[in-house]
Amino acid sequence: MRTAKVHRIPTASPDDVSGLAAAIASGAIAPEGILAIFGKTEGNGCVNDFSRGFSVSALQALLRAHVGAAADDICLVMSGGTEGGMSPHLLVFEVAEAAPGGPSPALAVGRAHTPDLPSEHLGRMGQVRAVAEGVRQAMVAAGIRDAGDVHFVQVKCPLLTAARVREADARGATTATSDTLKSMGLSRGASALGIALALGEVAEAALSDAAICADYGLWSGRASCSSGIELLGHEIVVLGLSKDWSGPLAIAHGVMADAIDVAPAREAIGTLGVSTGDDTIVLAKAEASRSGLIRGRRHTMLDDSDISSTRHARAFVAGALAGVVGHTDIYVSGGAEHQGPDGGGPVAIIARRIVAEQR
């Protein structure tokens, strides 16, 4: 029987790994048990956000010192942008041997790496199917048999660079776009639809190249995708509930219909039977609605040429969710193509069950 631990570690700067190093040194974290690390870093979360790469670079150096080449299997998903009052931090997902008699089912964590994606598949059905297959593998790794037990899927996906487009061209292949920035959205969108396909949220017949980043009526209520220049395949982390795992932690999720729809977060907390509190973990997506409206009223996020709409949206949604859970160590990321409905998005809660604490 496995048990999942999630360590929330504040950081003083993007390259600050002192908290993680101290936790390893004290034995609070066993480095060989680390499956994945998510992080909020204090960059702009957009194209020229070097805080993500700086953080990954520092984490890799530390992890390699402890576990050698196995460090490369650890999924490192840094999300840039701590707008508003969000607090920069790391979430370290660790697997360990469970103590006997713990509550089960419990939080389960599985991961998968897909093969490198041919550039001409990016933003198309080829990517959708590759991600769907990876999600299924990660479910197996997590010991989750029923898609209904999956509550959050984080995917780190590739993007196109000028060099990658040229390489495809040289092979006679055509990429979905030659615009680097656009390729980031297409990659996130296709990945989200891959998750939706694997989880049965969308039928394969409804999907096509043309629907990707076009038909936003198709979406996953559990997908969170971010694209990065540093990989050619996908890193996939599935979070859910499984009888193969025991322990105090559980997870639930909901779908925010818009940026101020906090009811699903409250309901997810209620489902878990926990009181909101300082150690609640929140994972959510934020975006400015393409309609330009929130509940019928105009917002100005898409017209602000000084601040990217993703930065506005993260600050605003983080405020709404922090108002619910009462702390600011929350993971709200932007760029939500096919990840929840227009202007809304998935929100997952990981918490220590009250019932667990009574044992």
Next chain:
Amino acid sequence: MRTAKVHRIPTASPDDVSGLAAAIASGAIAPEGILAIFGKTEGNGCVNDFSRGFSVSALQALLRAHVGAAADDICLVMSGGTEGGMSPHLLVFEVAEAAPGGPSPALAVGRAHTPDLPSEHLGRMGQVRAVAEGVRQAMVAAGIRDAGDVHFVQVKCPLLTAARVREADARGATTATSDTLKSMGLSRGASALGIALALGEVAEAALSDAAICADYGLWSGRASCSSGIELLGHEIVVLGLSKDWSGPLAIAHGVMADAIDVAPAREAIGTLGVSTGDDTIVLAKAEASRSGLIRGRRHTMLDDSDISSTRHARAFVAGALAGVVGHTDIYVSGGAEHQGPDGGGPVAIIARRIVAEQR
């Protein structure tokens, strides 16, 4: 017996007065009854925010066409910055003859204009006392006898320009600062302490020139101040409850201890006996805590050289409050020196009482 009406009118741009013009044309608003107009405009809310002036210019042209020189008595308080999902809108405060038998006490509105402030008094006790006197006059105008019945005071205060500093110098007087931007904060801070003095929140003995924008343990829980280049005195609007007024609207307030402290807003709503809803009016202040922390966790608002901390704070606090009331037509303004505790601020709710609707 007077009755107060508050009209919330969406705007399509800073100079959009079509909604107000239509309301006047249809008879929904009697222009001679307009006491004050607050507005959220979609600029950056900082030094080079021309959306405020553009809005004031358009409103004055419309109001002069209807009421002539009396338009100059109408307090126009535009707050720049609709970060996150805030929706640009106007709040038109109108006084009318009350229908007999309405519920009372009810929302009361009073205003005052102070004489021009000598530049050497700005940011000093001279300004504190001038504002305190103005608040007392506005309370009389509102028919509010007890400071405990005041729930929100909006002050528009002057700032220093290079020319005003030179004029004072020429008279042998010394201004508190020669830095224009700094003078904005000093003016807001001194105005807030003037409100605190008038409302008995701070004892006069505790106040001094040295305490202004220095001892942030001194604050008003009902003050909202913004400084503007377009006036030399102060425009003061007091909102509260009075037996001289009747009608369905009531007001309550609370003080947010920090940026995510939404409990006081919930309690104010509870006090009013209303259900939160689409027509609830929210007036609040937002700022990044000087401590760099929210409930012990680091925020990055003060270190972001790309986005002013005031913009971060408005987006974040607006998210927290919109999550409570369920709409985005809320008035959250920045620059909260002595307006609530560090990182927190006053929040007032105006709503239609359930009891009123039953009549």
Next chain:
Amino acid sequence: MRTAKVHRIPTASPDDVSGLAAAIASGAIAPEGILAIFGKTEGNGCVNDFSRGFSVSALQALLRAHVGAAADDICLVMSGGTEGGMSPHLLVFEVAEAAPGGPSPALAVGRAHTPDLPSEHLGRMGQVRAVAEGVRQAMVAAGIRDAGDVHFVQVKCPLLTAARVREADARGATTATSDTLKSMGLSRGASALGIALALGEVAEAALSDAAICADYGLWSGRASCSSGIELLGHEIVVLGLSKDWSGPLAIAHGVMADAIDVAPAREAIGTLGVSTGDDTIVLAKAEASRSGLIRGRRHTMLDDSDISSTRHARAFVAGALAGVVGHTDIYVSGGAEHQGPDGGGPVAIIARRIVAEQR
């Protein structure tokens, strides 16, 4: 015989028309002679730049007070963005009766207004032809017979709004895009090609709907276009040399091959036989090269998610040109689709000829 005067008037804020008012009051400017006003205003030059509209609103109020409805014929072209050290100012183009015996040919100014453009023509050949026809009319108005005597053409062109797209849809017409921001670029690009067509810089056979904002090998070396929400047709101002005009002012132009190519500005000044100096007027376009390179070296303007590339480009090109002419009252505007080669753009110089001063 006509003579052209150009008055350069500094402004203290977008709505500051005090300098123009004073010049009219003193008789330095005869308001009925004003043909056009160009201005640099201190907004962000992008979507939510209200400094342009605020300026236009203030200018119209002043001009209507002087010349009544004829004010609507005056072309008001405000360019937002005074990045770097550019200084906000107005350029007032006035026509007057020439004193006998002045040097001729001299600076000539002509203007035209096109009919409202059907929305489905925007960004297509319909707009190209409408602008070309307008340029020809403005040349006639300016008394310029040979396209080679045209040195700068400023066009203010319309954009699409959601309402305009819907109106076209309702008539069964399809617009080139439904994206407002994209329509601004398409409108500028089609207008620039209309100028190129009228001036014989591009053959009509080379033009097509598909080439607009796609084949950037096609461009005008004398075009400067900006799109605005406030008009449905085009306002066109042609500047050149004509024997119908006499006086001390002359104009020349060059085409910058890239952002640091200041030689054409130097040559234009040399052509005029003037020494660079405080009263030289500079009109130029700036943009970040789509190639991502300047003379083979990478620039970062297109990857900066905090500052729009147009703001970077204006600051940088303004620095290069101010270094040549020795002052900062220069008119550098952004958004240069088909206005000069990729990353470069037209630059025109208006100056008082040395020969003229000798008379």
Next chain:
Amino acid sequence: MRTAKVHRIPTASPDDVSGLAAAIASGAIAPEGILAIFGKTEGNGCVNDFSRGFSVSALQALLRAHVGAAADDICLVMSGGTEGGMSPHLLVFEVAEAAPGGPSPALAVGRAHTPDLPSEHLGRMGQVRAVAEGVRQAMVAAGIRDAGDVHFVQVKCPLLTAARVREADARGATTATSDTLKSMGLSRGASALGIALALGEVAEAALSDAAICADYGLWSGRASCSSGIELLGHEIVVLGLSKDWSGPLAIAHGVMADAIDVAPAREAIGTLGVSTGDDTIVLAKAEASRSGLIRGRRHTMLDDSDISSTRHARAFVAGALAGVVGHTDIYVSGGAEHQGPDGGGPVAIIARRIVAEQR
């Protein structure tokens, strides 16, 4: 006899050291000869610019792999902000054995590291004297005997953090400020005055704690200072001419009186007897004038709450200087307290002498 080499290496991202690695691999650069590396990195150049630290981290890893602990002696001075068209690049200063018979005097490079500065000395005369002593040591290291032969001094200086202020407090010492951002300016200003003192540009009697960042009439025409969190002492690099060095490279400098004063750069180039060209190296400082004016005309850099004035200034001055030298691989940095007159700053040119090439 020593000879100085300066290698200009473009970078594709802040952590891109591939160009330097390749130059070392090919033998073009001998790593043990590297004295200092200056770099322009593509962050915002302000408080939350992580591109500098990311670059330093990557450079240190590479250099340690080649020269071990000696890597810590190499001065790494990264300047954030490639606004406008500036191109991210590294300048690697290398010393080597000179070939016999080369032209002399030639470019000389010397460096020094000062001891850790007690926090209470920062921004005060203690820092001024410590830097002056370091500059004298670096002159000795460079073989420069006459201060008149020094043409540029780059200093990387410390700043205060909350922890450093507390540590001083605990010892009963008082720091000049407790504001971290302010400490950066004070440290740059005191360092610049230390350079001025060492070079005899300012008399010690004219200096005092009170003059630092207050009396801007005191300045060095050869100082370039940047503060960083990563050091407690100072890293000092002196560039000049010395008979102890021979080779093709020479250096000259001038002082820009304001942001568009390019004549001193032209004159420095003339002094060197070189034609401007692709391989000219430019080192300069940029800032927005505190007066708000450039040659009597208003600029808006200090009032722009969306873009820091330092970013405006770098873009603008870089445009002016790139217009002179014809390329964009130039090193223009911001924050110029006591480094040249208000709004202006030092500019140094390193180039291959024509005379040298004739030998």
